Amino acid sequence: QVQLVESGGGLVQAGGSLRLSCAASGSIFSINDMGWYRQAPGKQRELVAAITSGGSTNYADSVKGRFTISRDNAKKTVYLQMNRLKPEDTAVYYCAAEISDFAAGPPLAMSDYWGQGTQVTVSS
Numbered sequence: 001q002v003q004l005v006e007s008g009g010g011l012v013q014a015g016g017s018l019r020l021s022c023a024a025s026g027s028i029f030s031i032n033d034m035g036w037y038r039q040a041p042g043k044q045r046e047l048v049a050a051i052t053s054g055g056s057t058n059y060a061d062s063v064k065g066r067f068t069i070s071r072d073n074a075k076k077t078v079y080l081q082m083n084r085l086k087p088e089d090t091a092v093y094y095c096a097a098e099i100s101d102f103a104a105g106p107p108l109a110m111s112d113y114w115g116q117g118t119q120v121t122v123s124s
Helices: none
Strands: 003-007 010-013 018-025 028-039 046-051 057-059 067-072 077-082 091-101 110-114 118-123
Touching: 003 091, 003 110, 018 028, 018 091, 018 118, 028 067, 028 077, 046 067, 046 077, 057 067, 077 091
Parallel strands: 010 118
Antiparallel strands: 003 018, 018 077, 028 046, 028 091, 046 057, 067 077, 091 110, 091 118
């Protein structure tokens, strides 16, 4: 069974920083893309940042220059460093990953997995 567990959310003042972590565990054969999404109250879930297994990244325009996504493949962990936070960054942040689960047997197809979400609140 594969799990994604996030940590690092909290309350911060505008202009501050937070670092989110998301660790994958379980019967993992391989991990492709990993990413962070967020969902604010009354809004749709949106992609914040994503990173490939090779380290290529892409970001939502709203966070470019402020957020940095990175990953440690050996630790099966993805990070989101969030700087210069704004009140509009307030949301529940979810990590996601494309993972093949060897316990599922052949053909080791990729499936999407999600974390439970972590609240980020930025006060003005």
